[in-house]
Amino acid sequence: MNSNLKNEFILELTQKLTPLFKQGFDSLYDFCLDSNENKLLLLKEVQSVMEQVPQWSEVLVQKEYDRFILSTNCDWLGDLLMAAFKSSMKHMLSMQDNPSNSMLDVEVPTTKVFIHMTYIEIARQLWKQPNLLYHKYNTAQLLSNAQRVEAIIVESIEKTFVHYLPFKKVISSFLKTQEGSDIVNKERRNATHESIERDS
Numbered sequence: 001m002n003s004n005l006k007n008e009f010i011l012e013l014t015q016k017l018t019p020l021f022k023q024g025f026d027s028l029y030d031f032c033l034d035s036n037e038n039k040l041l042l043l044k045e046v047q048s049v050m051e052q053v054p055q056w057s058e059v060l061v062q063k064e065y066d067r068f069i070l071s072t073n074c075d076w077l078g079d080l081l082m083a084a085f086k087s088s089m090k091h092m093l094s095m096q097d098n099p100s101n102s103m104l105d106v107e108v109p110t111t112k113v114f115i116h117m118t119y120i121e122i123a124r125q126l127w128k129q130p131n132l133l134y135h136k137y138n139t140a141q142l143l144s145n146a147q148r149v150e151a152i153i154v155e156s157i158e159k160t161f162v163h164y165l166p167f168k169k170v171i172s173s174f175l176k177t178q179e180g181s182d183i184v185n186k187e188r189r190n191a192t193h194e195s196i197e198r199d200s
Contacts, residue, residue, distance in 0.1 A: 007091070009084035014157050016072045016080075017115075021122055021153045023071075024064065029133040043130040050130070053123040056116065064119070065112040078111040088165060109164055117163070121156040 032045045069075055085108045109117070126132060132145045132152075 007084065007087045009080060009087050010158070010161065013080055013084050013161075014154055016074060016077070017068070017118070017157055018150060018153050020068050020071055021118065021157075022150060024067075024119065025122065025126065025133065025149070029135075033135070043134065046130040046133060047127050050123040050127040054120050056119075061112060061116045065115055068111075068115060081111055081114060082108050084161065085164070088161075092165070107164070107166065114160065114164075118157050118160040121160050122153055125152045125156060 028049050029046060032042060032049055036042045036045055069077060074080070126149070129148075132149050134145075135142070137145065
């Protein structure tokens with residue numbers, strides 16, 4: 001994620017959500033471990049569970065949302081998400097000269113949708129590396145894998161966040177502003193040129 005778009009709200013959001021996503025995927029792995037009958041197929045079964053994440057039921061998504069709210073002791077998680085989006089939008093729009101652009105609409109996903117979409121992105125990445133969740137490595141390897149999983153979670157939170165930023169609207173608005181500035185500058189150059197011709 002572009003460091004210029006990061007702000008204290010995004011950092012706080014990531015800090016609160018990362019351990020809960022880690023717990024969620026640890027639970028999914030434990031489920032596979034408990035139901036597994038052929039150790040050689042364990043990681044294949046983990047991949048199969050990852051493939052099901054996009055199809056989670058509304059009940060399961062709601063259950064995870066409730067767990068996040070309860071575990072973070074943060075019933076204002078939605079406000080934090082909104083603040084993160086608005087702060088990033090403010091930075092994006094600060095590059096433009098037209099103050100009317102500050103009124104550009106921001107379509108912020110609900111916290112529940114954001115959590116599920118982030119789960120999907122993390123599952124997509126862990127599907128490629130299910131061995132990162134495997135439990136029978138030595139201590140050093142387990143620690144290294146845990147750190148890599150955490151990094152994947154952070155990257156996935158940020159990627160999901162960026163996905164919802166209205167870059168298309170901002171770019172369109174920016175180009176319109178630039179076109180308007182070009183027209184004004186052209187008119188000023190023409191007026192100056194005409195003035196010089198009259199004086200000569």
